Amino acid sequence: MHTQVSSAAQSSIDVGLKGIRPAKGANAVGIWLLIVAAMVYAMILVGGATRLTDSGLSITEWKPITGALPPMNAEDWASEFDKYRSHTAEYKLQNKGMELHEFKNIYWWEWGHRLLGRLVGVVFLIPFLVFWALGWTTPRLRRRLWALFALGGLQGFIGWWMVSSGVGETNRVDVAPYRLMTHFSLALLIIGGCVWTWLSLREKPRFIDDNRARNWAAILLATASLQMMLGALVAGLDAGRTYTDWPLMDGAVIPQAYWDGALGVRNFFENVATVQFNHRFVAYCLLGLSLYAAFKFSRAANGWFKKTAHGVAGQSVLGVVTLVFGAPLGLGLLHQALGTIVLLSTVILFWQCSARREV
Structure with missing residues (x-):
């Protein structure tokens, strides 16, 4: 039989929520976390499309900074296409004879997925620092947000670890499934962490x-x-x-x-x-x-x-x-x-x- 929470337990809830919820700006921080969660959700879907279209191995290098720019001219495109043809078994065993325009189709999916990951990092870090400067965080909230940011950085590394399984001296025409599972699971952990923290910033729940x-x-x-x-x-x-x-x-x-x-x-x-x-x-x-x-x-x-x-x-x-x-x-x-x-x-x-x- 359900029983209403005792006054002592209710008091402990209030203390816990105050420990995570800042005195000012809680609503703004909550909206920001929902925006980040929505972007991670979009990234999950773009990642799914990248996998279903066999686009994940089209970019054979990990360049966290300079890789934000796509090929800008015909020479750049030729270079990227040559790397794909020479460094992946996917091309040699599955896509041999692919034309440049076909390569561009799969390249844009992977590039878009990586770009969205970079944007998530920027949209997370800059507002976080602003909120901190404004006093709209608490020590406990900051620890949680830094943990989420670290997971985001780890996700970038895991993404390359996944892609690298299909690049170089290998007969794989796709990334290793267990690495894909790791990459996807970490994305779910990040979006779940954003939603959990958003919930913790809201008004006191009705607790049973x-x-x-x-x-x-x-x-x-x-x-x-x-x-x-x-x-x-x-x-x-x-x-x-x-x-x-x-x-x-x-x-x-x-x-x-x-x-x-x-x-x-x-x-x-x-x-x-x-x-x-x-x-x-x-x-x-x-x-x-x-x-x-x-x-x-x-x-x-x-x-x-x-x-x-x-x-x-x-x-x-x-x-x-x-x-x-x-x-x-x-x-x-x-x-x-x-x-x-x-x-x-x-x-x-x-x-x-x-x-x-x-x-």
């Missing part, structure tokens, strides 16, 4: 002291996070375009190719059948868990159990449609876009159930 609801919110957050990571592996292997029958997979409940003894533990990262089946299985688990929790805690967390269940149900239907149509670009991006929203709904849900932990 219910450990069971908090535990279920944590389960949904963990399961949704795992599902998104598995989705990154599916994208990295183009697994969504391999087995397109449903509800069976390759005509069976568990596909015959699920386990390749020669791969061992690498099946979980490199076997197309394993990766897609795991993604399907966790999707069923997440749907069942979210529906049960929505029924069990229908009035808890300001209705976010129900909202999350609705999002998961919609994402499940969209996932099946995307699968049976062979994961075309539009459906693939829509699936990724809604998946990120569902994950953020579990972040909000967990925050609603864990406001006391902000102390």
Whole structure:
């Protein structure tokens, strides 16, 4: 049975929120964090398009500063195209004979993705320093914001670590799936951190002291996070375009190719059948868990159990449609876009159930 939070616990909530919320400028800082989160969301979608269009290996060097400028003339374009042809197995094994105008199409996707990453860094750092100078931050808030900025810098390095797996002496025609998963997961951590901090700057929440609801919110957050990571592996292997029958997979409940003894533990990262089946299985688990929790805690967390269940149900239907149509670009991006929203709904849900932990 739900019980209202005790006065002592409520007092501790107030202290915790004051520790993160500045006396002035909290609303401005919150709006800025939402803008940063929106930009990270856009970057996730552009990154998805970059992957689905096989554009990620078109830029073979990591130049954090000078790389912000695209090729400016015919000579620059010829140089970039030559690097792609000589440094990637993708060209030699998959795109041999590609024309310059075709190369430009994939180059602009990757360049745009990298440029957006640089813009996110600028939009984060400059207002942050301004807010600090104006006294619109607290020591605790600054620690969290510096952590988010550091994660953004790490994301740039992880991005190059991912791309480098398909450049040079390698037979890979795509980036390593586990590196793509790492890159994507870090982006989700950053956007989740922005949303969590924005929530912490808002007015005091209506809090229900219910450990069971908090535990279920944590389960949904963990399961949704795992599902998104598995989705990154599916994208990295183009697994969504391999087995397109449903509800069976390759005509069976568990596909015959699920386990390749020669791969061992690498099946979980490199076997197309394993990766897609795991993604399907966790999707069923997440749907069942979210529906049960929505029924069990229908009035808890300001209705976010129900909202999350609705999002998961919609994402499940969209996932099946995307699968049976062979994961075309539009459906693939829509699936990724809604998946990120569902994950953020579990972040909000967990925050609603864990406001006391902000102390």
